[in-house]
Amino acid sequence: MNEDVVLQVGREALFLIVALAGPLLLAALAVGLIVGVLQAATQIQEQTLSFIPKLLALVIALVLMGPWLLTSWVVYTQELFYRIPELIG
Numbered sequence: 001m002n003e004d005v006v007l008q009v010g011r012e013a014l015f016l017i018v019a020l021a022g023p024l025l026l027a028a029l030a031v032g033l034i035v036g037v038l039q040a041a042t043q044i045q046e047q048t049l050s051f052i053p054k055l056l057a058l059v060i061a062l063v064l065m066g067p068w069l070l071t072s073w074v075v076y077t078q079e080l081f082y083r084i085p086e087l088i089g
Contacts, residue, residue: 001087009080009087016076020069027061028054
């Protein structure tokens with residue numbers, strides 16, 4: 001196994017991490033922005049007020065995106081296991 005193979009596997013893993021975390025982070029970002037605008041408009045500056053909507057948005061995003069996230073993760077892992085003989089030899 002040479003450096004190119006290691007870099008390729010690492011790049012694929014990093015891309016998968018970004019693809020899996022992206023939808024959840026975007027949901028939290030959108031809700032945080034909306035709550036921030038509402039807090040600025042009403043001048044309520046309570047930091048804990050934005051926690052519950054973000055948590056609910058993440059739960060909803062996980063429920064909606066969970067099957068796709070899990071499928072992507074399993075497919076990558078299976079492909080990596082099938083490539084073990086190629087990677088070693």
